Amino acid sequence: MPPKKSISKVGTLEDALSYIHDRCTLMFGGFGGVGNPPTIINGMLEKGVKELTLIGNDAGFPTIGIGKLVSQGRAKKLIVSHIGSNPVAGQLMMEGKLEVEFSPQGTLVERIRAGGVGLGGVLTDIGIDSMVEEGKQRVIVHGEEYLLETALTADIAIVYAKTADTFGNLVYETSARNTNPLVAMAGKFTIAEVEEIVEIGELNPEMIVTPGVFVDLVIQSKGVDWKWAWE
Template identity: 45%
Template sequence: MKNVYSSFAQAVEKIEDGSTIMVGGFGLCGIPENLILALVETGVKDLTVISNNCGVDDWGLGLLLKNKQIKKMVGSYVGENKEFERQVLSGEIEVELLPQGTLAEKIRAGGAGIPAFYTPAGVGTPIALGKETRHFNGKEYVLEEALVADYSLVRAHKADRMGNLIYNKTARNFSPMIAAAGKVTIAEVEELYDIGELDPNMIHTPSVYVQALIVGEQQKRIERLTVSN
């Protein structure tokens, strides 16, 4: 059985200054919001964060950003966050922007133990500057190196005490790949089950990728509310 933390502060207490962390989620959908809040409280700094985006100004990874705890952000989208824009323009934070598919594949490759791969995305653009390129079947490709992290933080809908995870619909997004690419993966879960209670055919992340669990209730904020008249 995997370690089940009793507090979120305890779950993140080993994350040190200068760590590289991957964080699941797409916008605010599926983010491990309580683990992020606990990380804000620690004051840990000089983090390299790998995630699709950096949350919004007042929630998610945006809180770490506002607290000046992120040294470098690796992602594919910078919208919805004015503080992120301000820090980029003022040179307060280093940013590596990638095509979303390339980001996903770099994370997937890292979890699979594949050190690098070739992709046509980004060829002929600033993304390819300084990177090796090759031609295959008459088409140019750029070499992209895999991404791994010291810690991966993900959120799942259900987990058993072995650490097998099930995500809820689109909250699944980047999380299965991110869970596999972290040296230590901590999963924030909504419901915890005994071993054998989850259908093995429904598991999205096998327990081999998960080192620790913590149960918590999420606010599940909506990034942009859209209603019809």
């Protein structure tokens, strides 16, 4: 019998952008811009995508990573842990041009993880009797009160990794890993931007963090715009 043809998920930036449309919910990996996928974000700017709901750790910086989309008014809503590093986001929020849902960082990450593994939500006592509790259900377990934090998923998830094989198995580089593995699991369609693409079998299995089963498309990165900000 002839050998089975291996699956290749490698595509182009144009392929990636064909899945990203106005008014979609988009989840992104990254922490303060580090780990944001810049080639995809720049492509979204050029395409003119707008009215996005963005889910991720923060609003980045005005001219770095996801912050570019926010600063140019392409987002209608953010679900993030903070926006302090991007003053434009704060200004847009105060002017009523941007809706922001704040979630404590640990809670936000757990909500993303829950979405990725198919849970409906998580229980936490963080935020009880504070503004965080607004609109949320209290649940009593063994006599203790918790808030129900609903899971987060997205139409599209975009992540950044150091290396991928053609099936989409991902290896990350040090702190640029941050939220990317969890985000990769929580998208209905996940696109990975990577520095290097290798053939199946070339990655050390012990180094793979995100299995390719969670990744739908892999594209080559054209270079990052955030490393200098942390030097």
